[in-house]
Amino acid sequence: MDNLLTSSLELAGTFAFALSGIKLASGKQIDWFGAYLVGLATAIGGGTIRDILLDVTPFWMLHSKYFITTAVALLAFLIFNDKIFRWWNALLVFDAIGLGLFTMAGLSKSVATGLPFWVCIAMGTITGSIGGVIRDVLLNEVPLLLRRDIYALACVTGGLVYFGCIYLKLPTSVTEMIAGSIIILIRLLSIHFHIHLPVLKIKNGK
Amino acid sequence: MDNLLTSSLELAGTFAFALSGIKLASGKQIDWFGAYLVGLATAIGGGTIRDILLDVTPFWMLHSKYFITTAVALLAFLIFNDKIFRWWNALLVFDAIGLGLFTMAGLSKSVATGLPFWVCIAMGTITGSIGGVIRDVLLNEVPLLLRRDIYALACVTGGLVYFGCIYLKLPTSVTEMIAGSIIILIRLLSIHFHIHLPVLKIKNGK
Amino acid sequence: MDNLLTSSLELAGTFAFALSGIKLASGKQIDWFGAYLVGLATAIGGGTIRDILLDVTPFWMLHSKYFITTAVALLAFLIFNDKIFRWWNALLVFDAIGLGLFTMAGLSKSVATGLPFWVCIAMGTITGSIGGVIRDVLLNEVPLLLRRDIYALACVTGGLVYFGCIYLKLPTSVTEMIAGSIIILIRLLSIHFHIHLPVLKIKNGK
Numbered sequence: 090m091d092n093l094l095t096s097s098l099e100l101a102g103t104f105a106f107a108l109s110g111i112k113l114a115s116g117k118q119i120d121w122f123g124a125y126l127v128g129l130a131t132a133i134g135g136g137t138i139r140d141i142l143l144d145v146t147p148f149w150m151l152h153s154k155y156f157i158t159t160a161v162a163l164l165a166f167l168i169f170n171d172k173i174f175r176w177w178n179a180l181l182v183f184d185a186i187g188l189g190l191f192t193m194a195g196l197s198k199s200v201a202t203g204l205p206f207w208v209c210i211a212m213g214t215i216t217g218s219i220g221g222v223i224r225d226v227l228l229n230e231v232p233l234l235l236r237r238d239i240y241a242l243a244c245v246t247g248g249l250v251y252f253g254c255i256y257l258k259l260p261t262s263v264t265e266m267i268a269g270s271i272i273i274l275i276r277l278l279s280i281h282f283h284i285h286l287p288v289l290k291i292k293n294g295k
Numbered sequence: 296m297d298n299l300l301t302s303s304l305e306l307a308g309t310f311a312f313a314l315s316g317i318k319l320a321s322g323k324q325i326d327w328f329g330a331y332l333v334g335l336a337t338a339i340g341g342g343t344i345r346d347i348l349l350d351v352t353p354f355w356m357l358h359s360k361y362f363i364t365t366a367v368a369l370l371a372f373l374i375f376n377d378k379i380f381r382w383w384n385a386l387l388v389f390d391a392i393g394l395g396l397f398t399m400a401g402l403s404k405s406v407a408t409g410l411p412f413w414v415c416i417a418m419g420t421i422t423g424s425i426g427g428v429i430r431d432v433l434l435n436e437v438p439l440l441l442r443r444d445i446y447a448l449a450c451v452t453g454g455l456v457y458f459g460c461i462y463l464k465l466p467t468s469v470t471e472m473i474a475g476s477i478i479i480l481i482r483l484l485s486i487h488f489h490i491h492l493p494v495l496k497i498k499n500g501k
Numbered sequence: 502m503d504n505l506l507t508s509s510l511e512l513a514g515t516f517a518f519a520l521s522g523i524k525l526a527s528g529k530q531i532d533w534f535g536a537y538l539v540g541l542a543t544a545i546g547g548g549t550i551r552d553i554l555l556d557v558t559p560f561w562m563l564h565s566k567y568f569i570t571t572a573v574a575l576l577a578f579l580i581f582n583d584k585i586f587r588w589w590n591a592l593l594v595f596d597a598i599g600l601g602l603f604t605m606a607g608l609s610k611s612v613a614t615g616l617p618f619w620v621c622i623a624m625g626t627i628t629g630s631i632g633g634v635i636r637d638v639l640l641n642e643v644p645l646l647l648r649r650d651i652y653a654l655a656c657v658t659g660g661l662v663y664f665g666c667i668y669l670k671l672p673t674s675v676t677e678m679i680a681g682s683i684i685i686l687i688r689l690l691s692i693h694f695h696i697h698l699p700v701l702k703i704k705n706g707k
Contacts (some may be wrong), residue, residue, distance in 0.1 A: 112703070114647070120698035122654050123647030137554075142343075142353055147554055150620045171703055208356045222433070227634070229643045231435045235320065235329030242328050286326035289317070291377055348549075348559055414562045428639070437641045441526070441535030448534050492532035497524070497583055 095190065100158050102187020105180050106132040107162035108173070110224045117228055121163065127227055129159045134220035139195050139212050143202060181280060189272040192217035192244045193265050196251055210248030217244045217272075239279035239286065247272035301396065306364050308393020311386050312338040313368035314379070316430045323434055327369065333433055335365045340426035345401050345418050349408060387486060395478040398423035398450045399471050402457055416454030423450045423478075445485035445492065453478035507602065512570050514599020517592050518544040519574035520585070522636045529640055533575065539639055541571045546632035551607050551624050555614060593692060601684040604629035604656045605677050608663055622660030629656045629684075651691035651698065659684035 110131030114124040133149045140147045149155045165173060173180075195216025199209040218234055218241045225232040234240050251268035259267070278284065316337030320330040339355045346353045355361045371379060379386075401422025405415040424440055424447045431438040440446050457474035465473070484490065522543030526536040545561045552559045561567045577585060585592075607628025611621040630646050630653045637644040646652050663680035671679070690696065 111701070115701045115703040117643060117647075118700055119643070119647045120700050122698055123644075124701040126653060127647060141347055141553055142356075144350065144352070144556065146556070150554075150616060153617070153619055156619065156623075166701070204356060205359070207359055207362065211362075226432060226638060227644060227647065229435065229641065231323060231325070232329075232433060235323075235325045235333060235433065241332060286328055288324055288326050289321045289330040289372070291318070291321040347553055348562075350556065350558070410562060411565070413565055413568065417568075432638060435641065437529060437531070438535075438639060441529075441531045441539060441639065447538060492534055494530055494532050495523070495527045495536040495578070497527040 098186055099190050099194075100154065101183045102190050103132045103155055103158045104162050105183035105187050106191075106220055107159040108166065108180060109184060109221070111163055111166050113224060113228050113230075115166070119228075121167070124166075125159060125163050127224055128162055129156065130227060131220045131224040132159055134223035135191060135216045135218060136195070136220075138219050139198070139216045142212065142215070143199065145198075182277065185273045185276040185280075188217045188240070188243065188276055189247065189269040191220075192247055192272055193251075193269045196248060196268070197261075197265065206252045210245055210252075213248045213251075214241050214244035217241075239275060239284060242286065243272045243275040243279070246275055304392055305396050305400075306360065307389045308396050309338045309361055309364045310368050311389035311393050312397075312426055313365040314372065314386060315390060315427070317369055317372050319430060319434055319436075321372070325434075327373070330372075331365060331369050333430055334368055335362065336433060337426045337430040338365055340429035341397060341422045341424060342401070342426075344425050345404070345422045348418065348421070349405065351404075388483065391479045391482040391486075394423045394446070394449065394482055395453065395475040397426075398453055398478055399457075399475045402454060402474075403467075403471065412458045416451055416458070419454045419457075420447050420450035423447075445481060445490060448492065449478045449481040449485070452481055510598055511602050511606075512566065513595045514602050515544045515567055515570045516574050517595035517599050518603075518632055519571040520578065520592060521596060521633070523575055523578050525636060525640050525642075527578070531640075533579070536578075537571060537575050539636055540574055541568065542639060543632045543636040544571055546635035547603060547628045547630060548607070548632075550631050551610070551628045554624065554627070555611065557610075594689065597685045597688040597692075600629045600652070600655065600688055601659065601681040603632075604659055604684055605663075605681045608660060608680070609673075609677065618664045622657055622664070625660045625663075626653050626656035629653075651687060651696060654698065655684045655687040655691070658687055 107128035110128035111124045114127040119127065133147075133155050137147045137149065192213040196209050196213035198216075199212035204212070221240070222232040222234050225234070247268045250271045251264055254264035254267055313334035316334040317330045320333040325333065339353075339361050343353045343355065398419040402415050402419035404422075405418035410418070427446070428438040428440050431440070453474045456477045457470055460470035460473055519540035522540040523536045526539040531539065545559075545567050549559045549561065604625040608621050608625035610628075611624035616624070633652070634644040634646050637646070659680045662683045663676055666676035666679055
């Protein structure tokens with residue numbers, strides 16, 4: 090992928106992730122700085138866990154743009170408040186783009202370390218989705234990820250497509266573009282058509 | 296211990312741990328894939344934290360059997376549903392076996408790195424019990440571990456017995472068998488006889 | 502700073518942090534050992550996350566005094582119960598001292614590894630404040646840190662002062678004393694005068 094484009098989309102994804110944290114914090118008697126921290130944890134949480142598991146330096150230590158983007162997200166929220174959610178659909182698209190890009194970033198970073206394919210898929214999924222789990226745990230909610238949205242499953246599917254493309258010997262850039270797009274597409278379609286996985290129920294257990 | 300036996304018991308323990316996560320998820324409007332993730336986090340969470348603290352590669356990256364066993368646990372739940380809990384007592388036994396084996400695995404791994412004995416006991420306890428804490432935090436409950444069950448205390452006791460046996464110069468295999476059995480026994484006895492530690496109360500503090 | 506003094510104050514801070522965990526646990530049907538674990542997680546959680554991010558051996562593995570201090574805190578709670586909170590103001594002072602010292606410890610440790618200044622400030626803040634976040638997540642509350650107290654912001658301010666002093670070429674010991682005192686002062690003043698950051702509100706968003 091074009092480097093500048095990837096980099097811009099990554100920041101847009103970070104912005105959308107951070108804003109989702111700030112938005113959820115806004116209903117919970119949380120102060121400005123607390124909201125910033127929740128936004129930051131949402132944006133960088135998944136990649137941090139991935140880097141800890143891979144035993145490499147957490148990515149956000151190498152560049153301040155993630156901290157700054159989160160500050161911009163908070164500022165945008167303070168200025169525009171509820172108006173920002175008139176563009177909610179745009180934000181959901183950015184969030185989906187973030188999910189696709191973050192998952193691809195996690196996948197590539199893991200493939201580079203020579204891990205087996207299913208570990209790479211797990212790493213991609215962790216990169217894309219743990220941030221939202223941390224957000225929900227901090228704000229004392231059952232993670233949305235677990236509840237209904239097709240989120241982690243989009244990452245896993247994208248990961249499988251990724252290795253399918255590799256198997257077909259497609260070039261890496263094409264592979265990443267296809268797999269990333271699949272994730273974004275699954276995520277957007279599942280939101281648009283309200284597609285959910287079935288809820289796990291127990292009949293009459295204790 | 297016999298290697299094949301240990302390996303089989305480890306999978307049985309993983310199965311029981313995963314099922315305890317899936318079961319708790321089943322009452323909470325969580326979808327199939329979410330339940331799988333909770334089961335997985337319960338089964339591999341403790342060992343993952345241990346490996347991060349020891350700065351070694353997380354154990355589940357080296358073998359796919361933990362991911363597969365969790366999938367089998369979900370499948371078993373989907374097929375048998377509440378019937379599976381007719382064997383609940385069997386599951387509690389497996390869970391206790393898992394606790395004993397996981398704790399021993401954590402202990403041995405830490406002893407091998409030359410850490411002081413009390414750190415090794417902490418590592419064993421983390422390996423055996425943090426998975427359940429992650430499960431409860433994800434599902435928005437106060438961890439069972441903290442509440443009433445003799446769980447972490449069984450791990451600590453087993454750890455002390457372990458170093459007692461080492462002090463008496465018993466061979467490692469005998470030591471592990473004794474200490475592991477003690478953990479399983481304490482756990483099962485405390486369940487059977489409803490033995491709890493006293494709850495910490497405050498009289499009239501704020 | 503004088504080494505013996507720092508060391509004593511560090512234990513006083515650990516004691517206050519542990520006691521804050523034990524106190525919060527006491528209203529929640531948690532048993533003695535569970536309360537010990539919550540106290541321990543509160544006292545060592547922040548430094549552990551810092552050490553994992555820095556990829557060094559967690560500090561508590563190198564010395565048993567943190568485990569012992571937490572045990573002393575539990576013992577003090579069991580013996581004195583609510584009487585201990587007649588000295589609550591003294592405890593808040595110790596807690597603030599702990600915050601200042603822990604943050605300084607995190608800062609220095611990060612500066613020594615040559616990280617950029619804003620990562621060092623983040624590390625200091627993590628060291629000082631994540632323990633309380635873990636405590637609140639374990640006990641199923643929205644972290645106090647996020648809610649109203651000026652806590653993490655005191656750490657960040659202290660961190661900025663730290664690098665201001667470094668820029669002015671003050672000696673390290675003086676720098677640490679000034680920056681640590683600023684954190685303690687901000688924390689105590691914000692408690693005393695009930696100074697809070699504004700809560701983030703959303704007008705009528707979804």
